[in-house]
Amino acid sequence: MERKITIYTIAKEAEVSPATVSRVLNNSANVSTEKRQKIEHLIRKYNFSPSALARGLTEPRRKVIGLIAADVRNPFYAELYVSCEIAAAKKDYSIMLINTFGKVEVEKQAFTKLMEQRVDGIIHLGGVADDEVTDHSYVKLLEKLPSSVPYVTTGKFDGIDCYQVQIDEAKALDLLMKHLSQNGKHRVALLGGRNNVVSTRIKYERFLEKGEAMGFSMDPDYLENWGYYTIPKGEETMDALFDKLKKKRKPLPEAVIGINDSTAIGACESITKHGLRIPEDISVVGYDNIYMTQIVEPNLTTVDYNFVSFGQKLVDTVIDSLDGKEPVRKRLVHPTLVVRRSSDSERSGS
Amino acid sequence: MERKITIYTIAKEAEVSPATVSRVLNNSANVSTEKRQKIEHLIRKYNFSPSALARGLTEPRRKVIGLIAADVRNPFYAELYVSCEIAAAKKDYSIMLINTFGKVEVEKQAFTKLMEQRVDGIIHLGGVADDEVTDHSYVKLLEKLPSSVPYVTTGKFDGIDCYQVQIDEAKALDLLMKHLSQNGKHRVALLGGRNNVVSTRIKYERFLEKGEAMGFSMDPDYLENWGYYTIPKGEETMDALFDKLKKKRKPLPEAVIGINDSTAIGACESITKHGLRIPEDISVVGYDNIYMTQIVEPNLTTVDYNFVSFGQKLVDTVIDSLDGKEPVRKRLVHPTLVVRRSSDSERSGS
DNA sequence: TTGAAAGCGCTAACAT
């Protein structure tokens, strides 16, 4: 076991003071070329790396941002996490990631852990699974955060004093509705999700609000607002819709909007299973533009949130706040429409 | 901005010494109930959280393991990362994750960063994309690591003094070959990958070595060892195989082994495109049991590595080494066969 | 340009 090597080791051997070693380490002051070289040589020789812990003890910034996500095995979070990491790296910050797996208990611990690690700020990815977390528990957690640590969330709730960067869900739905409308669809179904998830609720409300103007037949039987956000549940939901319409002797929808891509993909399976073609018989569209949308057959029309700029906004909000720049409390991420085969039979390839 | 609060703040107000506060914080010694309660009350009152930095400066263990992965947007790494996190949490360790995106430069920085953060050990996920990293650069990096920091990798190379936890690739291939053999397949194709990736080379070597005994017709024309590890490349590769066999007037394979699941899924697309049925005309199998194998049509037969125990082994190796338990240098992860529709027409559902 | 010394927040050995 090699002896621990510190700036003192270097200083002693270079016959300078530790302060001088620190100076070359940080380029914080002029050091004579002679001494500098001697020191740099020793640093290499011993493969010395300064302790971020000791440094963090004195310096006001750790250059680390905490990131709380439900589960990076979910592609949505993986994308967002990575784009945050990249955005942070640009400004020489690191990301410290904690997965909560949707468990409130773990989530609370995550905050504690991050605070103990003295992260400079916290990004909280509410996202798809924010239904597990009640507003109440959010409030409790946030109250405990010192105001010096900027907190930014993708969660959608009012009355909480924090930074928010959120998807413009309403606009996202508008894009999809407009697209379907332009393709002459009238009987449009909206599938999946639960109403205690804010993003879901927004979509349903918007659908009811704007659907008529888009020329949709606003029959509530074409809303199947139950289940989760997964592929199998999407399939189940679509199955249920088929059953219901059959019983009520109502015509099939011309288009189906999944509450997210997974739901839409599940719906596709159900439709195919029922012997129908996509998009010839029924168009299908989703949300999120996850990787799989480009893989499934046919490729899925969806709404993209531009994860790169999403992550950038999250990180910038934290750093700007740290730098005293007072970022706006609430920023929106603007979605764009990605048209693929599942809603456009003209499209070549799959 | 609230004043910074430390154990001294608490100590002073509780009229005790900082040491006593430390004692209740760590339960490291007996403290009278009276003082303990007073202290605990103040901790709650101020929402005090002890600095992991200061603590790390004195304590020998930081309880943090560094994890270097190529890209957690790749489901393989996401699964492995999460299982490591879960395994670590059981022993009260955290994971500090860094993505390298296959860039050697970033990878080097990752080591430096982790060392500066004084992680207790480092896990390096070579995995699917370890072709980007030459053995040479590994050696260089590893030489710089102090021997006190256990390093464990999933990479497959000899002559480097480190811990290795790796997939038993040969056994994995054996499982697939046996399965196909038992289903009466003779003309079996092996598709995708590059030979400078060790895991790929192992598979090809094993195939050549054991194929005959399995009753396969060992025609080299049924090996298409080129391309990457992605779905589109898998499709291209299969397309190329079709072309070649047509030109040479050779019969189609009865089964196709993809070098990984993505390649296999791409091959499926090619096969379907050529108007053939899976598995009736051609069986397809892959490796890794990524999530998508359960989604594609038909579901893909594959080999599973049990990410839970994989991660557990990685983490245990680090911690055991830290605890002076001298874990074995090389451990194998045992794969299991997952039979699905793509190689078994008897199977119900998709 | 350089060094001495204090301090960051905590733990642990030693004393009481």
Place this chain on the structure above:
DNA sequence: ATGTTAGCGCTTTCAA
């Protein structure tokens, strides 16, 4: 059971 004190490894005045 509790307090005193000396580090841990670094940065940063302040002097020289």
